[in-house]
Amino acid sequence: MTDPSHPVAPASPAAEALATWLSRIEAMHPADIELGLGRLLEVAARLQVASLAMPVITVAGTNGKGSTLRLMTALAEQLGLKVCLYTSPHILHFNERVRLPDGLASDAQLCAAFDQVELARQGHGDEPPVPLTYFEFTTLAALWLFRDSGADLVLLEVGLGGRLDAVNIVDPDVSVVTSVGLDHQDWLGDTREAICAEKCGIARCGTPLVFGEQDWPANLTDCVAQYGAEGVLAGRDFGPHEGLLRLCDGQRIPLPTEVTLGRDNLCTAVQAMTLAGFSLQAHQIAAVAGVTLMGRCEYRRIQGADCWFDVGHNLPAVQRFHDLLADCPGRRHLVFGMMADKPREAVAGVFAEDARAIWYLAAPAIARSASTAALRAVLPADAVAAEYACVADAVHAALSAAIPGDQVVVFGSFHTVAEAWQAVEE
Structure with a gap:
């Protein structure tokens, strides 16, 4: 097929x-x-x-x-x-x-x-x-x-x-x-x-x-x-x-x-x-039960890390993605970028209570993107988060930090997933 x-x-x-x-x-x-x-x-x-x-x-x-x-x-x-x-x-x-x-x-x-x-x-x-x-x-x-x-x-x-x-x-x-x-x-x-x-x-x-x-x-x-x-x-x-x-x-x-x-x-x-x-x-x-689609709760093994990609950019889509994710015994390295006109607070909230989460914030290279400061503002005050100049930098940082048992999770927008894929395929 x-x-x-x-x-x-x-x-x-x-x-x-x-x-x-x-x-x-x-x-x-x-x-x-x-x-x-x-x-x-x-x-x-x-x-x-x-x-x-x-x-x-x-x-x-x-x-x-x-x-x-x-x-x-x-x-x-x-x-x-x-x-x-x-x-x-x-x-x-x-x-x-x-x-x-x-x-x-x-x-x-x-x-x-x-x-x-x-x-x-x-x-x-x-x-x-x-x-x-x-x-x-x-x-x-x-x-x-x-x-x-x-x-x-x-x-x-x-x-x-x-x-x-x-x-x-x-x-x-x-x-x-x-x-x-x-x-x-x-x-x-x-x-x-x-x-x-x-x-x-x-x-x-x-x-x-x-x-x-x-x-x-x-x-x-x-x-x-x-x-x-x-x-x-x-x-x-x-x-x-x-x-x-x-x-x-x-x-x-x-x-x-x-x-x-x-x-x-x-x-x-x-x-x-x-x-x-x-x-x-x-x-x-x-x-067809095992058929996959790029960017829809998609799993890939990259540089020895378990990585998941999802293009969902509204609350129901991201909640569904969260619910379908495999269990993670280690940390979740969340590469997060969204458009400014999307419900970033609600979307971030799906993962906000996850004590394993480390956030890698990045704005995709498109005018409608929410700034990293705007993304940081919707996270809990005690969230472990860092801001990056671009999605590629955020993905590489997450992959470098991940150890066996961890997950790298890229989500929030088609643009975020696209730039992440370009970064790992270079």
Whole structure:
């Protein structure tokens, strides 16, 4: 089974061309996010990517999207299917975002797709080019590559929200909302109910909407009804029961006891695949129980130390990561960095009472990062903590200090994990 999580480093000169394209795309639009599908649909129509010939499963959710998509990809591989996968953000290389049936999209393939999007967004006559954000531009490029890929299944991850997200220009055969929590409140609303309404916007009339969290927002069933979707809800219609996975069609399939990416995510993945028309057997489900995903409670042995990496940046995600961590008989060396707009006090609080903790504070090299002083301010007064100039310095310090029985734990942001991985791979 292939693992798309760790791509091979790209080579020049194609890598240089891709880097140039990505810098150009990033500078095209004054905003990182501009919700709305009108501009996008115009360009998508020119590219003929607003609909795809193969089944499509679109996945939204506050947490669990990446893990559920990884599990669906692995299940599809068990069935011998050709799969396209679009996900974000990437950790080490942009190519991680776009997977084709033969593997991650190459630099040359991505550049060719960007050429096509650029041509399509140009106006006719005196019309100005259609403005596109970075995410919109790259989403269209991925869809253009998927269109003629010959894939049996396309899996799309929502970038933000759902209703107005770029991937929502494509009508899915099955929609999935993995979970609803408080994140991106400035864009999506400050209650679970408001966020639920946005995420359920990927639903389509007469098609299944799988909801993977048993703790439903109060308005979930109303949201499903609003879109005329067929709600398939965890705890009511499917889920684990006495060692079996109960599916909405009445099937009962043995469920692995231990699933690296979470039994809840596996249940959601199997239910969505079944609704998309793919039949799965117990041995195929068992075969993906050990599948991993870069940066999701990921374990690696580095320089003789037990190391764990997690990109979670909201309270439920970090609490889940904490609960999944293996027991630590020694000290926990916590390499911690977050964005300034994320709930750093609540996140730090998950580990704050751990008497074994030694904190290595660092701000990732991005403007939105919380300063090390701001990180230090949310720790208990008696916490053992040091501030570092960069994530790389913090990781190297933690690895140097760790002795047998200790853990090195890197968490708080995609950017923190990315810089940590770059540091240890140099």
